[in-house]
Amino acid sequence: MKTLATVVATGAVTPVGLRSIDTAFSHRAGSPAMREAPLAGPDGKPITMCFLPVLDPRLTGVQRAAALAVRALDQVVIALGPAARSLRARLALAVDPRLGRKTRDGESGAAWLAEGLAARARPSFGEISVEVSARGAAAPALMLPALARDLASGALDAIVLGGVHTDYDPERIAELAAQGRLFSPDQLDALIPGEAAAFAVLMQPDLARRFRLTGRVDVASVATAHEKARPDNDEPAFVAAGLTAALVTALAPLADEGAQAGWVLTDLTFETFRHFELQAAMTRTARRFCDPQQVESPAQRMGHLGAAAVPLHLTIAAEAYARGFAPHRHLVSIAGSDAGERAAVLLAAPR
Numbered sequence: 001m002k003t004l005a006t007v008v009a010t011g012a013v014t015p016v017g018l019r020s021i022d023t024a025f026s027h028r029a030g031s032p033a034m035r036e037a038p039l040a041g042p043d044g045k046p047i048t049m050c051f052l053p054v055l056d057p058r059l060t061g062v063q064r065a066a067a068l069a070v071r072a073l074d075q076v077v078i079a080l081g082p083a084a085r086s087l088r089a090r091l092a093l094a095v096d097p098r099l100g101r102k103t104r105d106g107e108s109g110a111a112w113l114a115e116g117l118a119a120r121a122r123p124s125f126g127e128i129s130v131e132v133s134a135r136g137a138a139a140p141a142l143m144l145p146a147l148a149r150d151l152a153s154g155a156l157d158a159i160v161l162g163g164v165h166t167d168y169d170p171e172r173i174a175e176l177a178a179q180g181r182l183f184s185p186d187q188l189d190a191l192i193p194g195e196a197a198a199f200a201v202l203m204q205p206d207l208a209r210r211f212r213l214t215g216r217v218d219v220a221s222v223a224t225a226h227e228k229a230r231p232d233n234d235e236p237a238f239v240a241a242g243l244t245a246a247l248v249t250a251l252a253p254l255a256d257e258g259a260q261a262g263w264v265l266t267d268l269t270f271e272t273f274r275h276f277e278l279q280a281a282m283t284r285t286a287r288r289f290c291d292p293q294q295v296e297s298p299a300q301r302m303g304h305l306g307a308a309a310v311p312l313h314l315t316i317a318a319e320a321y322a323r324g325f326a327p328h329r330h331l332v333s334i335a336g337s338d339a340g341e342r343a344a345v346l347l348a349a350p351r
Helices: 020-029 061-086 109-124 136-153 170-178 205-210 241-250 252-257 272-284 306-323
Strands: 005-013 034-040 046-050 088-094 127-133 158-166 195-203 217-226 261-265 289-296 330-336 341-348
Touching (some): 005 020, 005 061, 005 136, 005 205, 005 306, 020 306, 034 170, 061 109, 061 158, 061 195, 088 306, 109 127, 127 136, 136 217, 136 306, 136 330, 136 341, 195 306, 217 241, 217 306, 241 252, 241 272, 261 306, 272 330, 306 330
Parallel strands (some): 088 158, 261 289, 261 330
Antiparallel strands (some): 005 195, 217 341
């Protein structure tokens, strides 16, 4: 199976772990992170949320996103060690659409965050540029094809692919409540607010070996499509045309080899329309999946992951293959943005 890139280093911070290894093992153990938050819902009562209690409770919005991202990025720099100084790298950062909105001074929170992270990383890398996408959970997959081409052509040595998300903000909580998407005992068809940041360093396998870096999980293919069903409309989720198309394309390398996938990581929370969509899409592509099938949704215990979902899946997979607790050698990462973009990434155990 062709390899677009291999993951050689990871970093993550989530409500269940302050490092990628902590997060992966907590995910494996099914550790929940739901707790009462210092933020109030429309009724004035504290909401249920998954958040990092080690951060200042007064820190919100893009400043909180920065605090999360710095912790995850620093782990990547440490994991790469001296090799980082010789790499021509690009920081590809995914954030949620609301961070992409420009403020009065004309700069978006996304741009400010990306430049700040690049500035922090530059002393450790030989050269690093920055790219940012504010298209939510599907953003990393939307960026991956072009990034993989830059790796294959030799234009870049490494991609630091990351995502950061936080719902810890009064305006965001008010927005979710107004949309009927804020979890409560009376609203179960909803998402639990969350926050996380994750980064994965991608390289060509041959080049990684030259730098004496070990591939921990391989990216075999990536596909994106658009879904009509969204949180703000009543389109039937069982149509699932976008997710089905993304899965068919992403799983094509399995068909070429007569192989199947036995592990799925999703960004699903408790919103039922996304579950209906996944059921329909996986039924239509069932021949590409084997039994038993392990489908996992970290967001149901860590809270909504937003743009951090796919990088976090890469982190969990890398730790699982390195530590020997991956349930299958082929894994599918699935994520979807509120605007309708859907992504499927086929991953494989390193060769």
